[in-house]
Amino acid sequence: MTTYAALLRGINVGGKKKLPMAELRRLMEGLGHDGVRTHLQSGQAVFTSGHGDEESLAAELADAIEKHFGFSVDVIVRDHAYLEAVAAACPFPAAELEAKQLHVTYFSAPVDAARFAEIDREAYLPEEFRLGERELYLYAPDGLGRSKLAEHLAKSRINKGVIATTRNWNTVVKLVELTAE
Known part of the structure; x- marks a missing residue:
């Protein structure tokens, strides 16, 4: 299992693209991810997954958000090693x-x-x-x-x-x- 952060672009800003974090967590758990946690309301979720890679996980989540919430959101997924190296x-x-x-x-x-x-x-x-x-x-x-x-x-x-x-x-x-x- 790898731990990732999902970075969602442009949600919950100025009353547009409202995406409640509790619903996002449930949606991600429904995709088979474990340990799903969110940080702030501005579009960060941390989760573990044993399937996929950063690109496929981002595409999967973006697709699920569009189907569930009715609007598209750009998503970037990065693993712990990358995030640590950036810092x-x-x-x-x-x-x-x-x-x-x-x-x-x-x-x-x-x-x-x-x-x-x-x-x-x-x-x-x-x-x-x-x-x-x-x-x-x-x-x-x-x-x-x-x-x-x-x-x-x-x-x-x-x-x-x-x-x-x-x-x-x-x-x-x-x-x-x-x-x-």
């Missing part, structure tokens, strides 16, 4: 920053630096980002809601063809903890 590889001094200043965007597939070549990084300073293989680390000193760089990253063609969902540093760390149990 450990943070290129910014996470221990010195407030959680609202540091974020990780998880991508459904690897992304290369060419996607980000058109960004004038100096124009957004002191905001910065660093790219991993399937993740992007964002330092936004005034928070995500005021970040011009985050806005540009979200609205640009950079994300074309991949699912992208962002979590603050507290959630990144909590998912590592929850998937380790």
Whole structure:
């Protein structure tokens, strides 16, 4: 059995795509997953499974959500080892920053630096980002809601063809903890 986190994009935000966490847990248990727990209302579920891989589990859950709730939700599934490696590889001094200043965007597939070549990084300073293989680390000193760089990253063609969902540093760390149990 492997422990995973499911990251759901854009649920329970602004009264749209309401997805009660208790119903999500029951739905996931109905798919044969064990130890299903949710974290916050913003779309994180931790579970164990002995079947499938990250991509098939994400597709299965997205399909089940659409059938049960009547709307589509992008889902990314990652195992504990990946989540732990992402937290450990943070290129910014996470221990010195407030959680609202540091974020990780998880991508459904690897992304290369060419996607980000058109960004004038100096124009957004002191905001910065660093790219991993399937993740992007964002330092936004005034928070995500005021970040011009985050806005540009979200609205640009950079994300074309991949699912992208962002979590603050507290959630990144909590998912590592929850998937380790």
